[in-house]
Amino acid sequence: MARAMGHRLLTKADILVFLTQVVTQLAKKAEVSTERTIHELARIGFSRLRDVVEWGPDQLHVKPLDGLSENAASAVAMIEV
Secondary structure, X not given: OHHHHHHHHHOOHHHHXXXXXXXXXXXXXXXXXXXXXXXXXXXXXXOOHHHOEXXXXXXXXXXXXHHOOHHHHHHOOOOOO
């Protein structure tokens, strides 16, 4: 029922315009743009594990955070040992 009501509301031009304006204002307030979003996704998508860790025959070592590039650091959400 809610899905059908939502669909009906979005077909009304004034509601669609209002929602578009709200989303645009929120994106500006949060300083989020399509370009920034694509840039951040590219940082994650093109990150390389070897930029964050070093491995030897028996162990894996996480590189010091202050030694990581901006791109490598931004691609790491969590390291669990």
